[in-house]
Amino acid sequence: MDELPGSVGTSASFSLRLGQTIFSSASLLFMSMGVEFYSYTAFCYLVTIMGLVIPWSFTLALVDGYSVLVRRPIRQQGVLIIIVVGDWVLSILTLAAACSSASVIDVLLHSGGSNCPPKFCSRYQVSAAMAFLAWFLSSATSLFNFWLLSSL
Amino acid sequence: MDELPGSVGTSASFSLRLGQTIFSSASLLFMSMGVEFYSYTAFCYLVTIMGLVIPWSFTLALVDGYSVLVRRPIRQQGVLIIIVVGDWVLSILTLAAACSSASVIDVLLHSGGSNCPPKFCSRYQVSAAMAFLAWFLSSATSLFNFWLLSSL
Numbered sequence: 001m002d003e004l005p006g007s008v009g010t011s012a013s014f015s016l017r018l019g020q021t022i023f024s025s026a027s028l029l030f031m032s033m034g035v036e037f038y039s040y041t042a043f044c045y046l047v048t049i050m051g052l053v054i055p056w057s058f059t060l061a062l063v064d065g066y067s068v069l070v071r072r073p074i075r076q077q078g079v080l081i082i083i084v085v086g087d088w089v090l091s092i093l094t095l096a097a098a099c100s101s102a103s104v105i106d107v108l109l110h111s112g113g114s115n116c117p118p119k120f121c122s123r124y125q126v127s128a129a130m131a132f133l134a135w136f137l138s139s140a141t142s143l144f145n146f147w148l149l150s151s152l
Numbered sequence: 153m154d155e156l157p158g159s160v161g162t163s164a165s166f167s168l169r170l171g172q173t174i175f176s177s178a179s180l181l182f183m184s185m186g187v188e189f190y191s192y193t194a195f196c197y198l199v200t201i202m203g204l205v206i207p208w209s210f211t212l213a214l215v216d217g218y219s220v221l222v223r224r225p226i227r228q229q230g231v232l233i234i235i236v237v238g239d240w241v242l243s244i245l246t247l248a249a250a251c252s253s254a255s256v257i258d259v260l261l262h263s264g265g266s267n268c269p270p271k272f273c274s275r276y277q278v279s280a281a282m283a284f285l286a287w288f289l290s291s292a293t294s295l296f297n298f299w300l301l302s303s304l
Binding site for chain 1: 192249262
């Protein structure tokens with residue numbers, strides 16, 4: 001069969017994974033450098049999920065890089081199922097975390113005053129934006145791999 | 153090809169669509185009967201999205217019911233693509249709305265006091281729970297139809 005761009009073991013997939021790793025790390029850093037993140041459940045949740053996404057994306061980036069180098073894309077159904085399910089679950093969790101954080105930030109901005117000093121609030125916003133980008137890339141890889149799986 | 157349970161035009165799909173319609177209507181009702189929903193962006197967003205999901209699910213429930221009655225499942229690729237994309241977009245929006253509302257409710261519950269009278273807060277909670285159920289059913293139909301589309 002033709003190689004599907006974006007499915008596991010291609011260079012497009014490698015770029016997507018690298019993007020996920022970078023955006024989720026950025027989201028984690030911006031959130032945890034703002035020292036008061038543990039006072040809101042949504043922010044703790046975002047940090048937890050980003051802590052799951054980073055190793056997952058990084059590992060798969062390594063796998064993709066390796067299989068691009070040796071020019072042997074992965075086509076085992078079992079491996080693909082694990083990757084698709086993992087990606088799908090993580091992309092849902094990432095979206096949930098990003099939306100929760102964004103709406104908490106919105107409430108904080110509207111309540112104003114001491115709840116949201118400008119320095120922290122802009123960090124929270126950048127963090128949520130990065131989480132949205134990580135979700136977007138993650139759902140893209142999930143869709144590509146699902147398509148590949150169903151056409152095997 | 154064999155008929156895939158849950159894909160468009162089957163009785164399983166009809167039940168899923170009916171479930172979506174019921175849960176999203178319940179979510180909309182619980183949220184708009186609590187009269188202060190317009191003071192939070194996340195709640196307005198939930199109401200908007202539910203207003204989109206209800207007609208979409210109801211129309212497709214009618215289509216499914218009709219094609220179960222005449223025993224002719226839909227297999228046109230163009231129609232399937234529209235249904236899959238619509239389902240996918242709406243399920244993402246529903247999840248985003250449910251998570252945002254849930255996290256705003258969490259903030260309101262923790263801030264306590266006059267922000268969240270028990271009568272309203274429990275309504276908000278039920279509404280968010282119903283939105284999560286609607287999302288679950290919606291993503292299920294989206295996956296089934298995507299699988300059918302890729303195997304056509």
